[in-house]
Amino acid sequence: MKRFDVIVIGGCASGLVAAINAHRLYPGLSIAVIEKLPRIGKKILATGNGRCNLSNETADSDRCAEYMNSEFAENAFEKYSVNKTLDFFSSLGLKTYTDSEGRIYPLSNTAASVVDAIRFNLDGTELITGVAVTDVKKQNGGFMLNGEYFCDKLIIATGGKASPSQGSDGSGYALAESLGHTVTKLYPALVPLTADAAVTKPLKGVRIHDAFITVEKNGKTIGSSRGEILFTDSGISGIAAMEIASALEKNKEKGTDIFAVIGLVPEMSKAEITDYLTSLCRENCRDCDSMLTGLVPKAAGIAVLKASGVYSPGKEIKTLTKNDIELIVDTIHHFRIKVTGTKGFDCAQVTSGGVSTKEINPGTMESLVCDNLFFAGEIIDVDGIHCGGFNLQWAWSSGLTAGELGGKAEC
Ligand SMILES: Cc1cc2nc3c(=O)[nH]c(=O)nc-3n(C[C@H](O)[C@H](O)[C@H](O)COP(=O)(O)OP(=O)(O)OC[C@H]3O[C@@H](n4cnc5c(N)ncnc54)[C@H](O)[C@@H]3O)c2cc1C
Known part of the structure; x- marks a missing residue:
């Protein structure tokens, strides 16, 4: 001994x-x-x-x-x-x-x-x-x-x-x-989120350097953070996403839908984005695919347009109506993705509890x-x-x- x-x-x-x-x-x-x-x-x-x-x-x-x-x-x-x-x-x-x-x-x-x-x-x-x-x-x-x-x-x-x-x-x-x-x-914390792959897979590798991300259960905010997010083929990583992971884990229940709601351009107000897009549509002739590249990476822009229901390939931006622009601005501020959980303890930086x-x-x-x-x-x-x-x-x-x-x- x-x-x-x-x-x-x-x-x-x-x-x-x-x-x-x-x-x-x-x-x-x-x-x-x-x-x-x-x-x-x-x-x-x-x-x-x-x-x-x-x-x-x-x-x-x-x-x-x-x-x-x-x-x-x-x-x-x-x-x-x-x-x-x-x-x-x-x-x-x-x-x-x-x-x-x-x-x-x-x-x-x-x-x-x-x-x-x-x-x-x-x-x-x-x-x-x-x-x-x-x-x-x-x-x-x-x-x-x-x-x-x-x-x-x-x-x-x-x-x-x-x-x-x-x-x-x-x-x-x-x-x-x-x-x-x-x-x-015990819960995994500071860990990437898993999400609806149909939405995140096309965005794999897209990084938003300053996003505002909240996690919502039954329409109620249960956590939020601001900073970098990174889309992966199975979910959302990056510091801001990882910081809301433990709130998600603590509120996860069978049969309840939880959403990550992402403000993709939080430094601009809705009115500022509306003005910017209205003049872009008036003064530019480009198609929808590259309409949002002045604000977010191209793939994220296309995802926003699809989520707002106004996307069709090759559509010219000058054909967009005031209502279309409102829908796009809303989605830029509230890009919703269903989240299913987190990558768990294996990938977590910390244990909560x-x-x-x-x-x-x-x-x-x-x-x-x-x-x-x-x-x-x-x-x-x-x-x-x-x-x-x-x-x-x-x-x-x-x-x-x-x-x-x-x-x-x-x-
Ligand atoms: C990838 C990664 C990056 C991180 N980056 C940061 C960062 O930049 N900044 C920050 O503040 N935090 C960071 N963290 C979190 C931080 O590392 C931990 O919170 C911190 O190390 C916890 O220290 P600890 O001594 O309590 O435990 P640990 O550092 O986990 O150490 C526990 C030790 O105990 C040993 N051990 C466990 N069980 C037994 C046993 N039964 N018998 C003998 N030995 C045992 C383990 O092998 C381990 O060496 C990071 C974590 C990870 C995983």
Whole structure:
């Protein structure tokens, strides 16, 4: 049997910073990280398209409310704010920059630098890789893992169920439940939508850089976002579409139709588009196929004309009536596509739901139902609703907090 003062299960974002903080605060403790994959930090490498969007300058302030269970999360963000997190990374030797939209990246623009910075600061920690923890039992005030590793204090940082190819296969939830915790319903979040292929297939590859997308159930808006969307052969991807996925998943019921309603040109009002199209039809002789290319990509323009019922190939735009133009403008602002669901956990960036926040001390991440147990990161029922560095900031803030070990570790 191997014995440690502290074991962290999960060697990625939240678990690794928890281990570093615990070692810095309590250098006399023996600490181990157990990671099921052969190497630590695999998911970090995949983040931000390989650039690791590691935080967002607004994550801990005005946009804090845009996390699920934001009141719980606020405590960790107060302790380890964005600035304090960046100071922490600076102390690891990693410098960062902030882009014009507030997203924070490593100065090197590569996620590997983040993993390197963490890896080179784990010298006080034993890394046990290639071992999946499948069983945890309470024993003598501590914990026995897989019947082989004993620790006095345990941090579970196994992530959620999203993107299992990067290690997070949801096995941490069963460990939490076996120690008396409740896990709320789990949904894939930040994931592409699946939709009526008859509509999306002809649009495959079309990107709208600034769309306003809402998701409607029985005519009622249940989620919305603005930003880029990308049509695929089976649905809608892009940041704005991904951001409304969890609202869709949470409201999906058999027999209920859900629609994505897309404003394709939200920066122009209906009146502005009407004026633009009226003068285009008056002054130009072109056919309908290219009528909307001044506003949206050609394939999207044709889809709009078809959806508004005014399309016929080769039809000259000067033959369009005032009523036709009204129908087209309406469709540009409300392009409706029936959505069937999402691409699921395999393609999701994040899990919504997790270990109930009611059972965790928000100031320490310590379990309220099992002594000496802590949680960090996505396994907790907290998720950032937006793309842009919010979920990693939660992983860092909660991980650093858990690494304080409740402020009562004895060396
Ligand atoms: C493709 C992709 C891109 C993303 N991009 C961004 C981004 O740019 N910005 C952002 O803020 N967020 C991003 N995210 C989300 C972000 O990566 C996660 O929210 C974050 O990594 C969660 O950290 P975590 O430590 O809680 O869990 P994870 O990073 O998932 O780490 C959990 C670790 O635990 C290990 N593990 C699981 N079960 C066991 C077990 N039973 N025994 C031992 N080890 C176990 C896993 O192998 C894994 O290494 C992205 C996610 C994906 C999938």
